Amino acid sequence: MFDFLDQSPYLLPLMIFFGRIIDVTLGTLRIIFVSKGERYKAPLIGFFEVFIWVVVISQILSRANDMTAYLSYAAGYATGNFIGILIEQRIAFGIVLCRIYTNKNGLDVIRLLKECGHGATLVHGTGSVDKVDIIETVIERKEMKGIAQKLTQFDPNLFYVIEDVRTKQNGIFYKRPSIFSRWRPGK
Structure with missing residues (x-):
């Protein structure tokens, strides 16, 4: 599947780095959704997180034998944490x-x-x-x-x-206008 990495070994560290960024970013978001009780979003994100991790780790175990790949793995992990926190702050979920x-x-x-x-x-x-x-x-x-x-x-x-x-119930919460409300007659 990843035979192109045998002809272009310089792509392996890049694949590891960006794969880890995506994997760890998804992991950060998954943890946030778990803590907020989002039982449908967390498993879906977890599926893609683990899938990407398995692909990256399999390439490391089969091809990576130099310090560049190992440093790419660590740098991708650190960068993924940073980006995950930035995204979490941006979406401000909850x-x-x-x-x-x-x-x-x-x-x-x-x-x-x-x-x-x-x-x-x-x-x-x-x-x-x-x-x-x-x-x-x-x-x-x-x-x-x-x-x-x-x-x-x-x-x-x-x-x-x-x-x-985590949850709210039975209070005074004003309804926010929806972008669809202008097209719904009688609302």
Whole structure:
């Protein structure tokens, strides 16, 4: 199947390097989907991850006998981890709980979140220095950056904590417009 590698042995390190990048990137994404409970996406990605790994490792075991191939394997692994993390940050898959602590009026934060299409819960508390309002909201992870900017504009001294959430149920979650909604009459 890979007889061309016998005529062009310089292609083997490249094949190993890029194969490992794809394999490890898929592995990183698979782990993320497993941790989020995505039981259909994780096995599908795992299938392709292992298939690529078997192809690459078989070529290493049958042909690779120099340091260049071994370094390509290690460099592909490291690069695959890096690219997997970049892709994961880019797709920002999942939902998060954002817990916001402010000395200002928490109702104003709730209004700000409502304008952005998010429900929130307000609790009054006592901090180490003064009284604080604690606001909790559950949002899509990809929206967190924009929300954080608006919160910081509202109160530069605001403190917030973000936690990953596996599932959500029975809350006030505004429906986002779909790209298909404009073609569906009556919606």
